[in-house]
Amino acid sequence: MRREENMITILSDYTRQEAGERLEQKLRERKIETELIAIADLYVDPCYSCGGCTNKTYGQCIHRDDVDIILPKLMRTDVLVMVTPVKWGSYSFKMKRIFDKCAVIGDRHYYCKNGELVKGKIGRVHTFVAIGVKAQWDDEEKRAFKNLVEENIKIMNIRGRAYLADDSNLSDCLETVAEGLSK
Amino acid sequence: MKKAVIINLSPRKVGTSMMLANHCREFLLSRDYLVKITHLYPNLKDLSPLLAAINEAESIIMIGPCYINTYPADTVYLLEELEKNQNNLHGQCLYAVIQGGMPYVHTHESGLKMLELFAGENGLRYKGGFVIGMGAMLNGQPLSKLLNGKKAEKMFGHFLENVAKQENSPAVLYHEAQLKMPGLVYCIMAKIMNRKIEKERREKQGDQKKSPYENPGLDLRHNGKDRTIDCKR
Numbered sequence: 001m002r003r004e005e006n007m008i009t010i011l012s013d014y015t016r017q018e019a020g021e022r023l024e025q026k027l028r029e030r031k032i033e034t035e036l037i038a039i040a041d042l043y044v045d046p047c048y049s050c051g052g053c054t055n056k057t058y059g060q061c062i063h064r065d066d067v068d069i070i071l072p073k074l075m076r077t078d079v080l081v082m083v084t085p086v087k088w089g090s091y092s093f094k095m096k097r098i099f100d101k102c103a104v105i106g107d108r109h110y111y112c113k114n115g116e117l118v119k120g121k122i123g124r125v126h127t128f129v130a131i132g133v134k135a136q137w138d139d140e141e142k143r144a145f146k147n148l149v150e151e152n153i154k155i156m157n158i159r160g161r162a163y164l165a166d167d168s169n170l171s172d173c174l175e176t177v178a179e180g181l182s183k
Numbered sequence: 184m185k186k187a188v189i190i191n192l193s194p195r196k197v198g199t200s201m202m203l204a205n206h207c208r209e210f211l212l213s214r215d216y217l218v219k220i221t222h223l224y225p226n227l228k229d230l231s232p233l234l235a236a237i238n239e240a241e242s243i244i245m246i247g248p249c250y251i252n253t254y255p256a257d258t259v260y261l262l263e264e265l266e267k268n269q270n271n272l273h274g275q276c277l278y279a280v281i282q283g284g285m286p287y288v289h290t291h292e293s294g295l296k297m298l299e300l301f302a303g304e305n306g307l308r309y310k311g312g313f314v315i316g317m318g319a320m321l322n323g324q325p326l327s328k329l330l331n332g333k334k335a336e337k338m339f340g341h342f343l344e345n346v347a348k349q350e351n352s353p354a355v356l357y358h359e360a361q362l363k364m365p366g367l368v369y370c371i372m373a374k375i376m377n378r379k380i381e382k383e384r385r386e387k388q389g390d391q392k393k394s395p396y397e398n399p400g401l402d403l404r405h406n407g408k409d410r411t412i413d414c415k416r
């Protein structure tokens with residue numbers, strides 16, 4: 001089991017620069033166990049907040065869609081990397097649909113951290129990395145995306161960070177992420 | 184008469200977002216507004232009624248829950264569709280309201296920022312927002328039921344006043360409305376809520392502690408529907 005302790009899963013929405021694919025390759029070159037889930041061809045319905053996952057089908061979404069493919073994989077993941085186009089400082093629509101449904105496998109308990117309530121991990125994920133990809137950023141949107149990811153990390157009570165990639169720095173950015181994850 | 188449209192960004196029609204939407208509606212009606220509440224989720228297949236309502240309004244108030252620190256995914260979809268159908272946008276005032284389970288402002292505030300950035304790019308006039316914590320506990324009950332109900336109602340009232348006047352609403356209003364308690368109280372709250380969660384889990388799941396998603400024989404046939412999954416994907 002030890003070998004699996006740093007199992008990395010990359011959830012990647014479509015980016016023109018194929019950022020997710022390139023990151024996967026970089027990690028594999030470093031002999032890190034990595035799985036890429038390209039979400040462009042998957043279909044995930046909205047969370048309707050129906051309460052099924054805390055009732056009739058406890059711990060599971062009552063509705064059948066492609067999260068049935070994604071969530072079992074995330075349950076075996078230690079490090080979750082999201083590669084997402086950024087819209088108005090937030091995740092892409094498709095990525096957010098999946099993220100919303102990750103709440104199903106999120107630890108429902110509350111913890112105290114720095115005097116505030118927080119929640120727990122998604123499955124056993126101990127590190128969350130979000131790579132926001134955008135052709136061009138302005139500073140306000142950079143700050144917005146970074147804040148959002150930092151709040152995600154805070155509420156899940158785990159480690160991680162946000163990376164901001166654009167056309168000019170993508171290669172360096174992916175290199176930095178791969179370097180950081182191989183430590 | 185001024186026209187306002189309130190958009191319920193929650194999939195639930197009787198939850199806390201809708202309680203706030205109704206509250207907002209009553210307030211604006213008393214200020215001689217013509218007000219319409221529209222729901223996002225029943226319109227997901229065809230947004231045109233919603234786009235038309237937005238087109239007709241001078242003020243748009245988007246009210247929704249916080250899912251993982253910002254609005255639900257489908258809010259992004261609505262914004263993308265609005266961006267594609269620019270003809271419906273003509274400098275309307277946009278106000279944002281977000282509410283979620285956690286009592287803190289910072290954990291929900293990214294939602295407001297998203298709408299602000301959207302407005303900036305699409306020629307809307309973003310006029311501010313409001314954040315409300317403990318929304319899950321409220322579960323559709325009025326604001327007065329919050330531990331800091333009086334304060335929250337008063338501050339939300341000031342926010343609505345600004346909406347009615349089409350004025351900017353400053354963040355200080357919702358910061359004032361945040362419940363402030365010592366860390367120890369939150370730790371005790373966590374213990375109590377966790378006990379409830381564990382009890383519920385035992386009732387529903389029995390001794391089986393594993394997530395159903397860890398089970399290789401995952402039963403994918405709830406809901407009466409069966410979907411074969413193409414494993415090649």
Ligand SMILES: Cc1cc2nc3c(=O)[nH]c(=O)nc-3n(C[C@H](O)[C@H](O)[C@H](O)COP(=O)(O)O)c2cc1C
Pocket residue numbers: 047049100101103155193194195197198199200201247248249250251252253282283284285286290317318319320322323
């Ligand atoms: C998928 C999902 C994710 C959620 N994520 C958060 C969260 O990150 N922070 C939080 O405070 N509440 C979170 N909540 C709780 C809701 O924000 C809260 O229950 C809200 O009051 C629901 O609003 P509604 O009644 O209008 O639907 C989440 C709920 C769901 C269903």
